[in-house]
Amino acid sequence: MKAGVIGAGAWGTALAQLLAGDGQDVLLWALEPEVVDAINEAQQNPLYLPGIPLSPAIRATGFMADLAACDLLLVVSPAQHLRKVLAQAPAGVPLLLCSKGIEAGTGLLMSEVAQEAQPASPIAVLSGPTFAHEVARGLPTAITLACEDKALGQRLAARIARPSFRPYLSDDVIGAEIGGAVKNVLAIACGVAEGAGLGLNARAALISRGFAEMTRFGLARGARAETLGGLSGLGDLVLTCSSTNSRNFSLGKGLGEGGSAAELLSNRRTVAEGAHTAPVLRDAARAAGVEMPVAEAVCALLTEAASLGQVIDALLARPLRPE
Ligand SMILES: NC(=O)c1ccc[n+]([C@@H]2O[C@H](COP(=O)([O-])OP(=O)(O)OC[C@H]3O[C@@H](n4cnc5c(N)ncnc54)[C@H](O)[C@@H]3O)[C@@H](O)[C@H]2O)c1
Ligand SMILES: O=P(O)(O)OC[C@H](O)CO
Known part of the structure; x- marks a missing residue:
């Protein structure tokens, strides 16, 4: 063998x-x-x-x-x-x-x-x-x-x-895959918060609200909640959102420090999967009628459709709602 x-x-x-x-x-x-x-x-x-x-x-x-x-x-x-x-x-x-x-x-x-x-x-x-x-x-x-x-x-x-x-x-094959794919996009968001000096409260908010997005999207695609809350979902989300050892987090940190997405992406040999997944995820979520504001924000930054300040303001101005 x-x-x-x-x-x-x-x-x-x-x-x-x-x-x-x-x-x-x-x-x-x-x-x-x-x-x-x-x-x-x-x-x-x-x-x-x-x-x-x-x-x-x-x-x-x-x-x-x-x-x-x-x-x-x-x-x-x-x-x-x-x-x-x-x-x-x-x-x-x-x-x-x-x-x-x-x-x-x-x-x-x-x-x-x-x-x-x-x-x-x-x-x-x-x-x-x-x-x-x-x-x-x-x-x-x-x-x-x-x-x-x-x-x-x-x-x-x-x-x-x-x-x-x-x-x-x-x-739950689909559930395991959705956790791994979505966490990469959310890790970019947490890196942005780090690079922009938004603090650890902001990071915790992004992890929790990002997990809510992962769960909504996953359930819409047929994943099971316990898979999303397990190692391949929440576990990987916490790891990747916590350290510059993550290529996705590091990419986000560069964006948060004011770097241009095009330059940050062209200067790397290793893969930051979240940058490729983000636009596909955004489109899939929109098509399924699933709200993913953090993933949308990451997309806007990567495509340079909005500035960092605009993205932060838009997230903070979202309507207040039950958790
Ligand atoms: N690095 C980690 O800690 C880790 C952990 C778990 C999962 N993953 C996942 O594993 C996958 C691979 O990541 P990695 O970290 O091993 O890669 P890496 O960033 O270390 O290396 C890049 C890889 O892309 C390959 N590559 C580049 N251009 C290619 C092409 N045109 N055709 C085919 N292959 C090409 C290279 O040969 C190399 O294997 C990713 O989906 C990643 O999310 C990585
Ligand atoms: O370096 P990243 O961001 O690709 O993360 C690596 C692994 O997916 C962590 O589980």
């Missing part, structure tokens, strides 16, 4: 390291040839996960066809690249989707994209409060593993669980 990981960014590399922790072979597909070479020759990924010595049980490849040797594929490419990357992957192998976002143009969640790109492959989702560098260092972590097929979910959980990495099972 050999697991494959598609995407050698920070999270794909950390997951490969987790799986290789007990000596099992892991094959890691990387887009960049220099990442393949650095992993195979120096057991490092300085581009995306610097400072972590990687297990020699991880082999990297640039050839997707090599993944035909795997009986499980963890899919960790950024959400907007998932469809084209999956189209090249071997068919019929269980896919554990680890990316967080909503596809632009279609409004589809990653499981829905995967069903279209690989209709013969069983699908599960892995999502929760998990900074890659902490998992790679073996720090204690809990995560949601969602799969409609309970027997497959249990097999996958047993396969990826480690003494300090605890998957919690769910059959």
Whole structure:
């Protein structure tokens, strides 16, 4: 049995390291040839996960066809690249989707994209409060593993669980995905509050009212409330809204400090999924008749449709209403 990981960014590399922790072979597909070479020759990924010595049980490849040797594929490419990357992957192998976002143009969640790109492959989702560098260092972590097929979910959980990495099972795939996608947008808002010096009361308000938005949107899409209140929803929201270790929070901080969205986005190699999800989420929420004022505010800042002052004034001027 050999697991494959598609995407050698920070999270794909950390997951490969987790799986290789007990000596099992892991094959890691990387887009960049220099990442393949650095992993195979120096057991490092300085581009995306610097400072972590990687297990020699991880082999990297640039050839997707090599993944035909795997009986499980963890899919960790950024959400907007998932469809084209999956189209090249071997068919019929269980896919554990680890990316967080909503596809632009279609409004589809990653499981829905995967069903279209690989209709013969069983699908599960892995999502929760998990900074890659902490998992790679073996720090204690809990995560949601969602799969409609309970027997497959249990097999996958047993396969990826480690003494300090605890998957919690769910059959609410949509709920797990919505939490992971929406929290990235809300983390940008919390970063803005940090960068603009709005204080910790404002951050707590954004987390709570943002969670209300996540819940409204999730319920409208068929998610269950307990999933949204669990690791993949509230848990990840709290993590990502609390630290500049989050790329989404950091992007928001730059916006709050007065940076231009275009410049902040063009100056980065790593992915801030919330920037791509925000406009899709706004459109999906409007279409479903779900109010998401914080997500709307993030969108306005990212598209430079409104200034920071205008966005703050608009949020504070909303009608008073029951909680
Ligand atoms: N980093 C984390 O702590 C973490 C934790 C949980 C989930 N995630 C999710 O994992 C996914 C990947 O994030 P990451 O942090 O590993 O990425 P990253 O920001 O570290 O690296 C960027 C990734 O994008 C890939 N990429 C760039 N252009 C591409 C293209 N044209 N086609 C295909 N791939 C391309 C790169 O090869 C690289 O793997 C995201 O959806 C993210 O939300 C990340
Ligand atoms: O760095 P971010 O903002 O992409 O967050 C990483 C993970 O999603 C945290 O769970």
